[in-house]
Structure formats: structure tokens, C-alpha cells
Amino acid sequence: MFPCQRYLAQPLSRRALLSQAAHGFGAVALSTMLAKTGALAGTSDGVSSLTPTISHFPAKARNIIFLYMDGGPSQVDTFDPKPLLDKYDGRAPHEVIAKVEPTQFANIGKILKSPWKFRQYGESGLPVSDLFPHIASCADELAVVRSMVAPFSEHTFANYFLHTGHGQQGRPSHGAWVSYGLGSECDDLPAFVILNGGLIPPGGMDCFGSGFLPAAFQGSVFTSGEAPVANIRPTEKTRELQEVKLALMQRLDRQRLEQFGRVDALESAIANYELAARMQTAVPAIMDLRNETKSTHEAYGLSDDFPNTQIYGRLCLVARRLVERGVRFIELTCPAGNGDRWDQHANLIDGHTKNARSVDKPIAALIRDLKQRGLLDETLIVWCGEFGRTPFAQGSDGRDHNPYGFSIWLAGGGIKGGTIYGVTDEFGYRAIENKVEVHDLHATMLHLLGVDHTRQTFRFGGRDMRLTDVHGHVVHEILA
Numbered sequence: 178m179f180p181c182q183r184y185l186a187q188p189l190s191r192r193a194l195l196s197q198a199a200h201g202f203g204a205v206a207l208s209t210m211l212a213k214t215g216a217l218a219g220t221s222d223g224v225s226s227l228t229p230t231i232s233h234f235p236a237k238a239r240n241i242i243f244l245y246m247d248g249g250p251s252q253v254d255t256f257d258p259k260p261l262l263d264k265y266d267g268r269a270p271h272e273v274i275a276k277v278e279p280t281q282f283a284n285i286g287k288i289l290k291s292p293w294k295f296r297q298y299g300e301s302g303l304p305v306s307d308l309f310p311h312i313a314s315c316a317d318e319l320a321v322v323r324s325m326v327a328p329f330s331e332h333t334f335a336n337y338f339l340h341t342g343h344g345q346q347g348r349p350s351h352g353a354w355v356s357y358g359l360g361s362e363c364d365d366l367p368a369f370v371i372l373n374g375g376l377i378p379p380g381g382m383d384c385f386g387s388g389f390l391p392a393a394f395q396g397s398v399f400t401s402g403e404a405p406v407a408n409i410r411p412t413e414k415t416r417e418l419q420e421v422k423l424a425l426m427q428r429l430d431r432q433r434l435e436q437f438g439r440v441d442a443l444e445s446a447i448a449n450y451e452l453a454a455r456m457q458t459a460v461p462a463i464m465d466l467r468n469e470t471k472s473t474h475e476a477y478g479l480s481d482d483f484p485n486t487q488i489y490g491r492l493c494l495v496a497r498r499l500v501e502r503g504v505r506f507i508e509l510t511c512p513a514g515n516g517d518r519w520d521q522h523a524n525l526i527d528g529h530t531k532n533a534r535s536v537d538k539p540i541a542a543l544i545r546d547l548k549q550r551g552l553l554d555e556t557l558i559v560w561c562g563e564f565g566r567t568p569f570a571q572g573s574d575g576r577d578h579n580p581y582g583f584s585i586w587l588a589g590g591g592i593k594g595g596t597i598y599g600v601t602d603e604f605g606y607r608a609i610e611n612k613v614e615v616h617d618l619h620a621t622m623l624h625l626l627g628v629d630h631t632r633q634t635f636r637f638g639g640r641d642m643r644l645t646d647v648h649g650h651v652v653h654e655i656l657a
């Protein structure tokens with residue numbers, strides 16, 4: 178009579194124990210790895226994608242609207258007044274500024290005063306230039322950071338850094354990190370949406386990619402036209418026919434999963450097919466603004482004389498509707514046709530005036546609309562370019578790139594409104610007090626969503642990767 182297989186004739190050596198228990202230890206390690214990549218969270222098929230998750234600590238904001246000002250607005254013409262530019266207008270920078278760094282195009286002209294006047298607004302007395310009369314009316318909601326710095330003065334690398342925390346392409350976007358960490362509260366729309374006004378930033382779609390994160394977390398680009406997403410309308414004659422086709426595709430993909438094991442491309446494709454089917458109803462509904470009141474249309478500038486105000490107004494109104502539906506991260510790009518984006522190497526007055534007119538009225542309407550609906554307290558709005566501009570001219574009527582000190586602002590969820598943080602020198606050239614790096618901005622954005630940026634990691638290439646890499650500090654001084 179033979180003993181059962183669990184019978185051991187003699188005690189195990191340590192080597193034998195590890196050998197026979199390897200599968201158990203391996204399963205523990207594997208479960209930890211899969212949990213980190215999200216493969217165990219959410220759906221039973223392993224596609225974790227957009228299942229809502231619990232934040233590290235209570236969040237102040239649930240959503241982010243990132244207003245990307247493509248090209249780099251001039252800080253000394255928008256939110257950082259410098260009276261000394263008036264005094265030294267027309268003088269050579271080397272005569273009055275201690276040191277002038279090499280510029281992107283090595284074309285340094287004379288000191289150039291701002292063509293716009295600054296006025297103080299709200300109970301806070303926050304200074305805003307005449308470029309933004311509508312945003313100025315919301316001054317008490319804004320926290321202006323005047324001491325932003327960036328490590329790159331070239332658009333493409335600066336855009337990658339602003340969006341991904343790294344100067345080279347291929348890293349996950351901030352929107353991808355947010356949707357990876359928190360999932361989505363909406364099951365028929367993507368968690369990360371880009372509302373494209375007409376300009377995709379230099380660097381292209383890699384600014385919105387998922388990098389080494391699962392592909393389900395990459396951004397989805399919506400255009401401003403009648404059909405915001407390609408192929409959003411079914412081509413089949415009946416819904417039943419489409420469902421049969423989708424079922425066949427799903428069955429074939431799952432057969433491949435059984436054959437090859439878990440493959441991100443296949444799992445994400447299955448999730449995306451299913452989401453796309455639900456989007457066929459949700460997207461046309463979210464983009465259809467006919468049920469909005471006439472006063473809402475007018476507030477957002479949808480009947481404005483300037484076409485680009487209409488375009489951006491539509492994007493801002495759609496952004497509000499996406500927030501209402503629970504979309505986690507929404508980025509807006511600028512309309513085309515206002516010169517070379519905010520990138521005025523020449524024709525500063527014409528270009529900045531057109532760009533400001535495009536966004537000013539819609540952004541102010543968005544802030545007021547969210548506040549009236551009780552959504553501003555849980556929606557973080559970020560207004561930001563990839564760098565600023567020089568306080569001296571390029572040629573006679575433009576400004577070159579300046580990453581040494583520039584302005585951004587934040588409003589909404591968890592932000593202390595009517596606040597100014599950081600200082601540039603008396604010419605608005607360099608940040609000299611409380612410098613804020615892009616990593617700090619990302620850390621603050623995540624913090625307001627209830628995410629500790631040091632703990633949100635993804636194992637890749639043999640190390641734990643994060644949006645802020647090994648950098649970043651939360652800017653507590655601008656938080657409510």
C-alpha cells in the first residue's frame with residue numbers, strides 16, 4: 178500500500194522546500210505585480226482600465242480641466258505686471274539686466290514694455306492685464322503662480338515635459354497617470370479626453386499617450402465638429418447586425434488571449450471596442466448643445482463675432498458637460514488661425530490679442546458655470562503654457578521663448594482663490610522666489626485628487642516609475 182502524494186518520508190531541506198513551494202511564492206509575487214499594473218482590479222477578464230479606485234487620502238477635486246495655452250503666453254503681458262519695463266522701454270537688455278541668457282533664436286532686441294495695461298480685480302486686488310477682461314472678473318477664484326520654471330526652451334521637448342514629466346517622447350501623459358490611478362466615474366466615455374480646438378501641440382499625440390501604462394489609459398481626442406470622433410456613427414443597417422459583428426470580434430480576441438496569455442494590446446483592444454460601442458450613444462449626446470439655454474450659449478461666446486471664440490466656447494461648454502458625466506481628465510487645446518499659436522516671435526499685439534479673445538470669455542463662463550452648478554469646488558482648472566516669453570523684444574515686435582520664469586494659474590477644487598505665489602525679478606525675466614517646477618505642478622494636481630505622487634507608481638524597466646520621477650513637491654501655499 179502506497180502513501181498519498183502529500184506524505185513526506187523525511188524532512189525537507191531548505192533548497193527542496195523552496196523548489197516545491199516555488200509556485201506558491203510565485204503566485205504571491207505575481208498577484209502583487211498584477212495588482213500594481215491593475216490587472217486584478219475591476220473586471221473579471223483582467224482589463225482593469227477604468228474601474229474607479231480609492232484615493233490615498235480624501236480628495237479636494239474629482240476632475241481636472243487642463244487649459245493648455247499652446248506656444249507660451251507672455252507672463253509680463255498677462256498676469257505679472259512689471260512697471261520697470263515701461264521705464265526702460267527701448268534700452269538694450271545687457272545695460273539694465275545683469276545677465277541675458279542665449280535665446281531660442283539668438284535675436285535679442287530692446288527691452289519691450291507691455292502694450293496692455295494691468296488693473297486690480299476682486300476683493301483680492303489680483304492684477305490682470307486688459308487682455309483678459311472676462312477672466313479678470315473671476316480674479317478671486319484664481320491662484321496665480323508667477324514663478325514657474327521649465328528645463329526646455331524648445332516647444333517639442335517642453336511639451337513632452339509639461340505633459341509627461343519627461344523631456345523625451347514615450348512617457349505616459351499626466352491624464353493617463355490620473356486615469357490609471359483613479360479610474361473613471363463614467364462607463365460610456367473615456368476617462369481622459371482631449372478636446373481639440375484645432376492645434377495638436379508640437380510633439381504630437383505622444384503628449385497624450387499612455388507610454389508604458391496599459392493602452393486603455395491613453396487620451397481620446399475629440400474634435401470640435403459635428404463628428405468629434407472618427408467612425409462614431411454605426412455603418413450597419415441595424416443595431417443587431419453591429420452587435421453580431423462586435424460579438425465575433427470579441428470572441429476572436431478572447432481566443433487569442435487564451436492562446437497567448439495576457440497581452441496588453443489585446444486586452445485594451447477588447448476594452449476599447451466595448452467602450453466605443455457605448456460611446457456611439459454617449460458622444461453625440463454630450464456634443465449636442467441644443468438643450469443648453471440661449472443665455473448659456475451667449476455666456477460661452479457661441480454667438481460671438483470672432484469665430485475662434487465660438488470654437489473655444491464650444492469646447493469649454495463640452496468640458497463642463499464631461500465633468501458632469503464623471504470624465505476624470507479633460508484637456509483643451511487652442512484654436513488655429515491666431516498667428517503661430519501663443520508663440521509670437523513677431524506681431525505680439527496681433528497674436529496675443531487674438532489668442533486672448535479666443536479663450537477669455539469661454540474660460541470665464543466655464544468658471545462661473547461650474548460654480549453656479551456646485552461643481553467648481555470639485556473641479557480643478559489649470560491654465561498653463563509650456564514656458565513664457567522674454568521681457569525684451571525679438572526683432573522689434575515679438576518676444577522669444579523664456580523658460581526661466583513664467584506665470585500659470587489654477588482655480589477650483591482645493592485652490593485658495595485670490596492668491597499670488599512666487600516672484601520673478603523686476604523685469605519678469607527669472608523666477609527669484611519660490612520657484613515652482615513642472616514636477617511640483619504635477620505633484621500638486623495629483624495631491625488635490627487625493628493621490629500621493631510618491632506612491633503612485635508603475636513597474637517598468639526594472640524600477641518603479643512615476644509621473645514626477647524622483648522629484649516634485651506639493652505647493653501647499655496655494656491650497657485652501
